[in-house]
Amino acid sequence: MQTNLKEAETIAIAPTSAQLLKIGQVATQSDFSVKTIRYYEEQGLLIPVVMRSPTGYRLFKPAIFNRLGFIKRAQSLGLSLNEIGEILIIRDRGELPCGMVRKRLLLKQKTIHEQIEALEILRSELQYILSGWQEKPDRDSFDRTICPNIET
Template identity: 55%
Template structure:
């Protein structure tokens, strides 16, 4: 007995996932999704697993992962393995990057506060000076 898989046209996939058709086409071109075929009219057809893949892609993007990183995970999954170890490693690196960005932002915040709290900033129109607040060292 042959079990027929449900196939969904790209328009329905876009509607149910709230992802524009153009984005779905791009994901396919990038290698994140694979169409299962086309209709006689040329519309892409996708298996029902496209919805879980799109959910994974959206969630991973919200976590700050790039499409290239997401593709690496999906490639591992498509080979029959769970990419959890790769995901953990990438998310750990992402945390380290965020901590570094926070540190850099704290330094910038201190610099800005120092500039604004400068006691006697000469704001007279000096030659070749645009704004002494920024140009002071």
């Protein structure tokens, strides 16, 4: 019996049960907790690399490590799991999501810049308040205020 080339490629690429990893093995080798891996699966982030055994155990393809590495790095850059999920959907369609990743990172950079500006304004305001701080403010304002140093 002869198989066509496409079937032969599928057979050669499909992982054998020896290549599949249980969740504990993935956790040990990746430094992610079992709980986190389960959560990522529930969120749909691991769809193409996880399957179930006939008895219901999670079995992972070796590509799980690339996927977990991407998730970890994307989170460290400030992307949310929802954003990461959207990026992974594009990748799972067979496309490189670099354009979307760039857009997300540019937006994240803009947000951080705005937060830094707001924090610098807050720091200036705190410096101003602390520079005129009175340890024992006027007793006459006692009934009208809680802390006259910060109430203007």
